[in-house]
Amino acid sequence: MRNGDAVVELTDVRKEYSDSVALDGVSLTVLPGEAVAVMGPSGSGKSTLLNMIAGLDRPTSGSVVVQGTDLGTLGETGLALFRRRGIGMIFQFFNLLDDLSALDNVALAAQLTGTRAAQARARALELFGELGIAGRRDVYPARLSGGERQRVAVARALMNRPALLLADEPTGALDSRSGEQVMDLLLDLNQIGQTLLLVTHDERLATRCATRVIEVVDGRIAREQSLERTP
């Protein structure tokens, strides 16, 4: 049964690689405004799950519907457009472009969807202000701290106002203090309505930020728990 309001609806998703089964029948619904944390051992399928939702890879069987669009009906061009416009993604190692300034890294995300350069810069500047990195706009990634790099990556992910923000171990490469700051930032974003799905190893950060925690073991959802979030 399809839930028309869902941001994400996975139905019996299976993903096989040549020598392994990464996802073994995962069904998952994410509603608007949720912050879902995905936990589980290394190699259990967490990144594969995110990549299915991001349209970075396709399931062997089962369906992935994001914002009412069945990704299985999209060709490669359609999937690329979906990735640029429909979702924002942040990664453990930031994935910033080294030869662009912080601001240009962020503005580029909007330019790739056809937004004019001046308008893209204006939106990027607005986000830099909101995320507390306005003073770092002209700095290149190599000169930014890990926490600053991840803030820039969050700004980039938010540029096109995605319905869904996906984060794969966003604090995995950060010291605990910057990790907490990035997690607080994600919490703030969720509290103003941003739907969030994040993979993390850190149970404390997960419970601080998430409204629901799911645990993936051997490619299956083994446990699921809704949380009361205390402000």
Ligand SMILES: Nc1ncnc2c1ncn2[C@@H]1O[C@H](COP(=O)(O)OP(=O)(O)O)[C@@H](O)[C@H]1O
């Ligand atoms: N591109 C790939 N090719 C082959 N096997 C892969 C690929 N990506 C992931 N896997 C395998 O799928 C399983 C799940 O991997 P992954 O989703 O990265 O786990 P996690 O993010 O939980 O650590 C692992 O056994 C991994 O080796």
Ligand SMILES: [Mg+2]
């Ligand atoms: Mg992973």
